[in-house]
Amino acid sequence: MARKHKAAQRSPRLDSAIWIEAALEALANGGVEAVRVEPLAKALAITKGSFYWHFVDRRALIDAMLASWSQGRIAAIRQQSGGAGAPDMRLRHLAELYTRHANMRGLAIELSIRALARSDARAAEAVRAVDSERLKQVGQLFGALGWTAADAQARAVLFYSYLFGESLLDAKAVTVRARETAIRALLAPP
Numbered sequence: 001m002a003r004k005h006k007a008a009q010r011s012p013r014l015d016s017a018i019w020i021e022a023a024l025e026a027l028a029n030g031g032v033e034a035v036r037v038e039p040l041a042k043a044l045a046i047t048k049g050s051f052y053w054h055f056v057d058r059r060a061l062i063d064a065m066l067a068s069w070s071q072g073r074i075a076a077i078r079q080q081s082g083g084a085g086a087p088d089m090r091l092r093h094l095a096e097l098y099t100r101h102a103n104m105r106g107l108a109i110e111l112s113i114r115a116l117a118r119s120d121a122r123a124a125e126a127v128r129a130v131d132s133e134r135l136k137q138v139g140q141l142f143g144a145l146g147w148t149a150a151d152a153q154a155r156a157v158l159f160y161s162y163l164f165g166e167s168l169l170d171a172k173a174v175t176v177r178a179r180e181t182a183i184r185a186l187l188a189p190p
Contacts, residue, residue, distance in 0.1 A: 020061070027108075032112060037058055088145060
């Protein structure tokens with residue numbers, strides 16, 4: 001009877017997705033240096049053995065985390081920029097997502113991955129894939145507004161440069177009205 005009770009108290013084996021999510025949470029809170037096996041195991045209240053069931057080492061976890069992040073971001077931008085509605089309205093929707101409804105955890109993860117990309121080829125590859133897809137999707141929306149292919153791509157670069165730069169500005173230093181004016185200027189027709 002004691003044996004059955006002990007087995008019933010054990011938590012089910014965690015899958016790799018749980019470890020990846022925990023790694024992303026650690027990344028958001030403390031950068032890549034916080035993505036360590038022992039602290040993650042402690043946070044998940046399990047032994048390191050579960051980690052090694054899914055990953056050979058910390059590098060394998062980081063690679064899986066980068067793949068998960070890039071796949072998730074690419075799927076998100078396709079979903080966010082697609083769908084019904086005029087291209088300018090979809091661009092406005094994107095701008096609102098990144099400015100008024102900013103995901104601070106997501107921004108912290110992105111900034112940490114971009115910092116890692118300066119010295120890590122695999123992180124740089126993940127960032128490049130995400131940036132390429134973002135610029136492609138937004139460039140297509142600007143193209144649908146009548147911009148030439150070259151100008152649509154230039155507008156896409158300006159659009160994302162604004163969105164990421166704006167997210168770093170102090171909210172009290174730039175008024176909502178100034179932000180709206182900036183978006184209108186970016187979306188002005190050719």
